Amino acid sequence: MEPLKTSRGRALQVLGDPALLTMDRMAEFTKRFDSDPRIVTCSLVAGTGAGEVWVRATAPAGVVIAIAEDAQDLVGPLPPDDDAALAAWFLATAERGLWHDHFLTHHRDVAKASALMELAAMDAQEVLDPSSAAFAAQEMRGPSRRLTVAIDATWLGPYETGAQVLTTAAITAMATDERIDSIYVIGVKELPAYAQHLMESDRVRIVAPGEVIAQCDIVWYPNQIDGRSNIGDARALGRRVITTYLDLIAYDIPRYHGSPEAWGTYRALQRRIALSVDGVTAISADVANRLLAEVPRLEPQRVHPLPLGLDHIVGASAPEAPDADLDQVLAALGGKRFIAVLGNDFQHKNRDFAIAVWQRVLQAGQPCDLVLAGLHVKSSSSKVAEDAMLATHVDLRGGAHTTGHLTGRSRAWLLANAAAVLYPSSAEGFGLVPYEAAILGTPSTFADFGPLKEIAGVAGLPRQWSVEAFATDLEQLLASDTAAQQRVADLQRVIAEHTWQGFATGLIDFFQLILARPTVLTSAVGGTAADTAALASILSSRTWRATASLRKVGSKLRRK
Template identity: 25%
Template sequence: MIDVLVDMTALSTPSRERGIGRYVRSLCLELARRDDWLERYAEAPRGLEIAALTRHYGELESALDPTLAFGGNLAIGTSGLRYQRHKLERRLLMGGLLSRARARLVHLPDPPGTPFDRRARRIVTCHDLIPLVLAKDYLSPLPGARWLQRERDRARYQTAARVIAISEATRRDLVEQLGVEPSRVDVVHHGVDHERFHTRAAQDDAALLERELSITEPFLLYLGAGDVRKNLPLLVRAYARSGVAAHVQLLLAGPISKRSRARLLAEAEGAGVASRVRLLGYTDEKYVVPLYRQCLAHVFPSSYEGFGLTVLEAMACGAPTLTTAFSSLGEVAGDAALTLTELAEEPFARELGRLVSDAELREQLRQRGLAHAQKFTWERCAAQTLACYGRALSEGDG
């Protein structure tokens, strides 16, 4: 009998290209090699039979992967329409497949599309409650939109045997926003892929960035999406006000919509730094680590994150980091980053100025960041997830 069935179908959706995809892949990779490290974690149960679910419908045997090595069905498109269809199919069809699998416990690491059929005992990972907490920015203005989102989230998390929250901040949101019983929520931090994110350059990073991205000057780096909670217009204004534009460029890397891009360019033009702000757009994965290693500093002024893995990955590459103390970011960054306690132009500009002008401060942050990032591993994440499985199974048997 399968003790735990882990849903890996997120890797056949747009999530495979996002943080959730990285979470599913990394967690399952470590679960597959758990015999190599189990002895180091007394709280992690031994002897569990764990398999992966690779699709949410059809014949059962071919939908199971006992190796946990499923990489996603790359033939499935990742368009928004296809993802909506995927979520509907999950709601309608996955429950029947899970019941036929007869696993003692199911882990749903990607919450959207939670099955209507809830006969299977399950654990659900909560990455954030962004649509609920930031409803004004992320939900329709139509009456009842926030109520509907709350009821959907309650159905996902209140009916689960246990919930894995990826940060204490996310756990707090589950309790305060949805009334989830605190004792049913386990906090399990993400890990950093230290084989990829490190300071050991396998090539000449500077030459690569100059040749392929035309980066020839010192730069501050933001890497991420252009959501309103990322506060990129404020970043541009603070950069202009700080007076550092004469010495360093500001590079914004990541998927930013045409509308947001136009606003950022207008902000830069109005602040007189249009020639010093570059919007790189979507950035191929091969450039991410070189950008972290070569930047003068990494700046991540988000006001809400479920975790904030970007901050740790930048630290692991040796990038001095400036972020905020809001939501999970203060928790994740600890004392290894400069943290803003208010999102206002003047204090933000002041900290940017310090970061650029003070080489000793940057070196202190670099060293603290490297040490701090080492505490976060996917092995540890998998061990704590196993402990959560053990609690849920013992509660079910009781």
């Protein structure tokens, strides 16, 4: 291709396929060169953004490179066709303080062309850094593009509880949405038995440890990030990082930590993570509002309450008999009526309180046994209090039985065959047990608070954790078929309104919303000590303080 000249007379040499330098692009290049004499190269680079944009880089790259000949007086003549010599010449211009600019375009002709030079190491690094111009230029996606999503599955352990249901049910529903191109499951070597069905979808695949995948649109943490995950790693995996806050139970309860210092570190981490990610979903408005109250600098438009689906339990049926893990309990029950309490013995599950409620029900003339099912936790357990209460229990109208974690079959049998379920938890992000019982036809009693009040909306529940209030409600469920059936019907109506497909639709809507927004200043940092220091620096900076009023105004305008 013949040398070009800009309107101001700068002579240019062009490397690469001249057909790619269309008239419009040629005009862009010459205008760019004339804008500042320090610009020594302009490169045509395939971008992933929704439009076309100029970005300053540290070296040329891409499919076409235009070079200003006037730099030769500073660094010597342009070398002939010698890649190493040419790279050295470009480096020499940069060391003189001259600039290399990239013109990023999403057009297919550029995307399909072979690159003359790959991105320099520094430029490739900064594409992944949300604080950089390169990241900002690449981040904006077109609205019709199908999304690639990496999903952290670190929490998929051997036992399936609510946190695991969230991950598996959401992936299953998301994989059927046409807006999703691919789902990459990360953080797990192999799927546990209850999650094996995820591999039935062509859109889902497991990423092996150490395997490198192309950067996704979204990295989603279905469970809030703690010390097991490093958000800094997520920045290389996705253009946006979104996490779901299940609850703030460990944030609130000091005993769930080894020391006051560990508790303080955890609390600080949860606040900083909220400020470090691009978006937050919460499994109830109760959790979302609490998070916003704890982290007032968090932008409300980046926090989205998204209640869980419940239809995964719709097909549940009561097995004729439980598995062997309930053999001893089954033998001890001997066909007697019983109340079930399901949940590990964390203190906030209030199993000791449940024993007191059950004993009051016995005293009121409602004979029944009590079955306490759930794992024993090593710390923050109510086991000592439970054992002390049961050791002095002498009421012959009912006996208590304890068992550990149950298989899904045994859990379903227990819920279906209980006369009622007692669920006295005082800290929840959602609370699945009452719905699981209702779908099997069993009524439950629980406190009318937080997410259970918000989502269930059931009348006549205990308003506080008093033995009398719970015992009164439980007695009514045991004594009146009408009351029991009404409680079940109320909860089944809620189940019908909350589907996992609806959850997935709302989640993908939120993904697209966050992709369409620029990253916030604080999303440039992660969870390491260095990141913590960086975040503290940002939040204490004059710029952040000076723009606080503007962010508030913007938030008000968006809510109108």
